[in-house]
Amino acid sequence: MTLSKRANLFALLGILFLALNLRGPFTSLAPVLGQVMEGLSLSASAAGFLTALPLLSFAIFSPMAASLSRRLGLYPSLSLALFLIAGGIILRSIGVEVLLYVGTVLIGAGIATGNVLLPVVVKIAFPARISIVTSLYIFTMGIGSTLSSSIMVPLSSLNVTQFSGWQLALLFNIVFPIAALVIWLPKVLKDKRSASAGIKDSPPTSMKTLLTCPIAWQVTLGIGLNSFTFYAFAGWLPKMLSDLNFSEVDxxxxxxxxxxxxMIPGLLLLPILSKSNNQRAIITVCAGSVFVALLGLIALPDFAIFWVGLFGLANCSTFIIALSFVGLRTTNPGQAAALSGLSQSIGYALAATGPTLIGYLYTATAGWTVPLLLIAIVAAFCVMFCNLAARDNKVLQGR
Structure with a gap:
């Protein structure tokens, strides 16, 4: 294996192991949330705030990631993100209510930093394969989420020393940041030059500058509106299905x-994106299918499993392609970091409003037609902005 191929392999492994940490520690709480509520005597409102806290953390900390990487360097910032996730996992597992919240915020800060900076690593390490590598790491995020979520309940039935079941289960997530640090820390310590390269060597770009750039807003709203549709829909899906006369098991x-x-789009898109440069057609079909799935659920709810599957496939496909625009619509790592921070900060801020707004509309209308129509309208706007963002233009072009 040549030196360049070996470097590319280690870069890809670093990206994928980091990606394992960007969803699992967040989603793994839900399967044992009832046990956490019982163990710490949390009210329903406190538990609701706990589940929303990661999204709020993403929105708050995402804008800080670019400046952090410029100050510390790209690789040290990503290593810090992994330490934050690991520290948050430990604090969250101790079994003290205040540490549960503090740990969740630290996890959110670490994931936000990783979410913003990972597209920058992809742009630097694989500039000619941005869409393909993005698909791979989104698929890996799904693996981490599925693995950690599926093992929570079995682990929670165990008791080891002072740890109750749910504490041990949540602590299991520490495996992911430790595994990633095994790859990232030697790279940071061995080659300080490459560790500080990338964003530091790029012309500085602030998120404030991007606010006047149409392409930046198109990418941002494409990602943000897509995130809104997912969290607004997924957050209420079990209740929706129950009201549509599906059993609790179904x-x-x-x-x-x-x-x-x-999880599937990360694999399905690989051969498509590797052979096609027409991202505008692909993302229009994917984002448009989200709109179709929502209308289908309103019109033909008996076929819910089909519409839900279509929604998941289309929504995640849209997210993968839209996220690849962070690298494709920028000319240097500094711009990519700023655009990634802007799009994910606004995106998660929009996503955090979704479940609450949909819950309010459900209460006000005593049904799901109006809430689903609102999500469908947002999905339609997402189609428009994704289509505009797919044009081959660069941010700050001509400036």
């Missing part, structure tokens, strides 16, 4: 099918 299976369907 609703659980269909919800699990939604999570599974979001």
């Amino acid at each position: 609703a659980g299976y269909i919800y699990g099918f939604l999570q599974f369907s979001t």
Whole structure:
């Protein structure tokens, strides 16, 4: 194996192991949330705030990631993100209510930093394969999420020393940041030059500058509106299905099918993106299918499993392609970091409003037609902005 191929392999492994940490520690709480509520005597409102806290953390900390990487360097910043995730996992597992919240915030800060900076690593390490590598790491995020979520309940039945079941289960997530640090830390310590390269060597770009750039807003709204549709829909799907006369068991299976369907696009898109440069057509079809799935669920709810599967496939496909625009629509790592921070900060801020707004509309209308129509309208706007973002233009072009 040549030196360049070996370097590319280690870069890809670093990207994929980091990606394992960017969803699992967040989603693994849900399967044992009831046990956490019982163990710490949390009210329903406190538990609701706990589940929303990661999204709020993503929105708050995402804008800080670019400046952090410029100050510390790209690779040290990503190593810091992994330490934050690891520290948050430990604090969250101790079994003290205040540390549960503090740990969740640290996990959110670490994931936000990783989410913003990982597209920058892809742009630097694989500039000619941005879409393909993005698909791979989104698929790996799904693997981490599925693995950690599926093992939570079995682990929670165990008791080891002072740890109750749910504490041990949540602590299991520490495996992922440790595994990633095994790859990242030697790279940072061995080659300080490459560790500080990338964003530091790029012309500085602030998110404030991008606010005047149409392409930056098109990418940002494409990602943000797509995130809104997912969290607004997924957050209420079990309740929706229950009101549509599906049994609790069937609703659980269909919800699990939604999570599974979001893993598949990472593989399905690989051969398509490697052979086609027409991202505008692909993302229009994917984003448009989200709109179709929502209308289909309104019109033909008996076929919910089909519409839910279509929604998951289309929504995640849209996210993968839209996220690749962070690298494709920028000319240097500094711009990519700024655009990634802008798009994910606004994107998660929009996503955090989704479940609450949909819950309010459901209460006000006593049904799911209006809430689903609102999500469909947002999906239609997502089609428009994704289509505009898919044009081969660069941010700050001509400036």
